Amino acid sequence: xxxxQKTDFDQTLTFWPRHNEALYRRLESKxxxxxxxxxxxxxxxxxxxxxxVLNIGPQHPATHGVLRCAVELDGETIQxxxxxxxxxxxxxxxxxESKTYQEFMPYTDRMDYLAPYSNNVAWCLAxxxxxxxxxxxxxxxxxMMMSELARISAHLLWMGxxxxxxxxxxxxxxxxxxxEDLYSIFDQVTGARLTVSHSRIGGVVSDIDETGMAMIRxxxxxxxxxxxxxxxxxxxxxxxxxxxxxxxxxSKDDAIELGLTGPNLRGxxxxxxxxxxxxxxxxxxxxxxxxxxxxxxxLARYFVRMEEMMESIKIVRQCLEKLDSLKGPIRTDDAKRAxxxxxxxxxxxxxxxxxxxxxxxxxxPPKGGAAYHAIExxxxxxxxxxxxxxxxxPFRVKMNTPSFTNLQGLEHMLEGGLMGDMVILIGTVDPVLxxxxx
Amino acid sequence: xxxxxxxxxxxRFTPADSAAGEDSNPHAKASTDVEATLEALASHFSDAVEExxxxxxxxxxxxxxxxxxxxxxxxxKEQGYTYLxxxxxxxxxxxDDRYEIMYNLVNMDQGKRIRVVxxxxxxxxxxxxxxxxxxxxxWNEREVWDMFGIRFEGHNDLRRMFMPDDFDYHPLxxxxxxxxxxxxxxxxxxxxxxxxxxxxxxxxxxxxxPKSFDEPAGEDD
Numbered sequence: 001x002x003x004x005q006k007t008d009f010d011q012t013l014t015f016w017p018r019h020n021e022a023l024y025r026r027l028e029s030k031x032x033x034x035x036x037x038x039x040x041x042x043x044x045x046x047x048x049x050x051x052x053v054l055n056i057g058p059q060h061p062a063t064h065g066v067l068r069c070a071v072e073l074d075g076e077t078i079q080x081x082x083x084x085x086x087x088x089x090x091x092x093x094x095x096x097e098s099k100t101y102q103e104f105m106p107y108t109d110r111m112d113y114l115a116p117y118s119n120n121v122a123w124c125l126a127x128x129x130x131x132x133x134x135x136x137x138x139x140x141x142x143x144m145m146m147s148e149l150a151r152i153s154a155h156l157l158w159m160g161x162x163x164x165x166x167x168x169x170x171x172x173x174x175x176x177x178x179x180e181d182l183y184s185i186f187d188q189v190t191g192a193r194l195t196v197s198h199s200r201i202g203g204v205v206s207d208i209d210e211t212g213m214a215m216i217r218x219x220x221x222x223x224x225x226x227x228x229x230x231x232x233x234x235x236x237x238x239x240x241x242x243x244x245x246x247x248x249x250x251s252k253d254d255a256i257e258l259g260l261t262g263p264n265l266r267g268x269x270x271x272x273x274x275x276x277x278x279x280x281x282x283x284x285x286x287x288x289x290x291x292x293x294x295x296x297x298x299l300a301r302y303f304v305r306m307e308e309m310m311e312s313i314k315i316v317r318q319c320l321e322k323l324d325s326l327k328g329p330i331r332t333d334d335a336k337r338a339x340x341x342x343x344x345x346x347x348x349x350x351x352x353x354x355x356x357x358x359x360x361x362x363x364x365p366p367k368g369g370a371a372y373h374a375i376e377x378x379x380x381x382x383x384x385x386x387x388x389x390x391x392x393x394p395f396r397v398k399m400n401t402p403s404f405t406n407l408q409g410l411e412h413m414l415e416g417g418l419m420g421d422m423v424i425l426i427g428t429v430d431p432v433l434x435x436x437x438x
Numbered sequence: 439x440x441x442x443x444x445x446x447x448x449x450r451f452t453p454a455d456s457a458a459g460e461d462s463n464p465h466a467k468a469s470t471d472v473e474a475t476l477e478a479l480a481s482h483f484s485d486a487v488e489e490x491x492x493x494x495x496x497x498x499x500x501x502x503x504x505x506x507x508x509x510x511x512x513x514x515k516e517q518g519y520t521y522l523x524x525x526x527x528x529x530x531x532x533x534d535d536r537y538e539i540m541y542n543l544v545n546m547d548q549g550k551r552i553r554v555v556x557x558x559x560x561x562x563x564x565x566x567x568x569x570x571x572x573x574x575x576x577w578n579e580r581e582v583w584d585m586f587g588i589r590f591e592g593h594n595d596l597r598r599m600f601m602p603d604d605f606d607y608h609p610l611x612x613x614x615x616x617x618x619x620x621x622x623x624x625x626x627x628x629x630x631x632x633x634x635x636x637x638x639x640x641x642x643x644x645x646x647x648p649k650s651f652d653e654p655a656g657e658d659d
Contacts, residue, residue, distance in 0.1 A: 091609055
């Protein structure tokens with residue numbers, strides 16, 4: 001008897017009965033493409049042939065946040081899977097409509113909280129596009145360098161947690177050791193470790209000082225050796241390879257059809273990277289490669305991310321070199337479109353008025369203007385569609401977040417996999433629920 | 439319906455004519471220059487294309503709602519826009535044809551990005567589903583249904599995306615209050631045997647649940 005027939009949800013559940021009933025109904029009625037595959041081949045029935053409906057999450061350490069999976073198992077094989085998200089839904093898009101453009105930026109820190117700097121940059125670029133604000137060169141290089149450091153930090157967490165899911169707890173601790181250095185850099189440069197909020201519309205809030213530059217230089221020097229150590233440990237590690245090879249395979253066509261982005265797409269053999277596709281900031285002027293693998297399994301995605309970290313180091317090196325010689329303003333010198341500098345605010349009347357006006361009303365893009373700007377965040381294409389009604393607050397903000405897009409592919413990936421691989425597969429997709437749930 | 443009043447100061451200090459003009463936008467990308475696609479659309483769907491809006495170097499094509507599946511199929515099969523990057527709704531509130539749905543399509547081979555938009559009237563809130571053309575539209579359409587209450591015909595799993603199905607409102611509509619509707623979404627019980635918490639600010643209103651280590655009150659207390 002199925003779980004739907006057995007259970008009277010209104011009687012047994014006081015909390016969200018309709019939601020749970022809908023979820024399990026979907027699981028039951030979902031077309032299982034596996035049945036088509038298994039029942040035709042005349043293979044003997046599995047000794048473990050028994051069906052079970054299992055609920056995993058939302059509170060589960062392996063689901064990387066509050067992801068909930070309802071799965072139907074046949075023995076150890078996942079026959080059908082329905083993901084349920086929204087447990088961290090805060091309505092950020094709704095909140096944006098009541099904030100000024102600059103006021104909204106701290107909310108983006110809390111979306112993909114593993115790479116807050118990238119989110120800040122994505123938001124600022126989208127607003128700058130809809131309002132037509134130019135950004136000084138130096139600010140663009142600073143933004144680019146810090147975004148790449150954020151990418152390394154996000155990939156390090158993916159690696160540590162992914163390996164912990166596979167049973168190797170020590171790598172988790174090692175990756176946090178080096179992430180600590182990155183957090184110190186962010187603390188020095190931006191004034192905060194996690195919620196950085198360093199970017200401003202029209203530039204960045206403060207310049208990098210010599211200490212910050214020295215810390216980044218030191219990190220760039222040390223990181224390749226650390227990275228090489230992990231590569232040595234993992235690339236030929238029998239356990240790690242066996243856990244990853246050939247699971248969660250997505251073909252090229254499937255990956256495009258399901259709309260996957262970022263390293264997951266590149267692991268399936270599609271060299272699509274927003275940094276090349278529509279270069280923003282100064283990515284046209286730096287030299288880097290886009291790592292890509294053809295296999296489309298979890299191992300391919302592992303290689304892509306590991307190589308991406310080294311490409312990021314390459315970009316950071318070029319940024320450091322450029323920033324040594326490139327001096328200049330770090331924010332647009334137009335007080336109607338960007339915050340005036342603190343010197344101006346403290347020592348001139350106009351500066352004070354502009355600062356007040358910018359906090360109160362802020363930048364007001366022309367009425368009816370709408371634009372979409374995407375960046376390559378660590379997890380894939382992060383885009384903001386911003387629509388203006390001529391006031392200082394956005395009329396509509398639509399966020400295109402990579403974790404949301406990738407999780408849709410995870411549902412497909414899990415079906416047909418083994419229950420034991422599920423944890424690895426969630427790790428390989430690298431979702432952040434703060435971002436997927438908006 | 440009366441015109442919505444802006445809540446900020448009435449005078450806008452950014453002059454409107456300094457707009458992010460057509461060609462002067464510093465962030466305009468080469469990928470959004472899609473003249474060839476626009477020409478193809480105009481010649482194939484001369485009756486369906488209602489408007490082409492240009493802003494910040496981007497092109498937004500507004501098409502007839504009834505023809506959207508034809509247009510999407512044409513763009514995917516003939517024009518190479520195989521990748522659906524984004525799909526979302528917009529509430530225009532005071533205008534006629536209140537809602538908009540936008541499709542953000544990417545052509546990876548030629549490096550192009552185009553935005554297609556349809557308008558939905560409040561009286562008929564049903565739109566043909568794009569899931570038959572782009573599988574990736576699945577969750578995005580569920581999100582639009584959740585947030586705006588627009589139904590997608592032909593979508594095989596139209597549950598709410600973020601909010602639970604026990605919730606009766608569509609929060610991204612402009613008339614939905616920012617603070618929410620009290621009592622619309624019960625929170626879990628505060629004690630294992632207790633009832634649902636209907637007050638979203640229970641603690642602020644003086645209801646402090648006992649800790650697990652607290653002794654329950656005896657009968658003679």
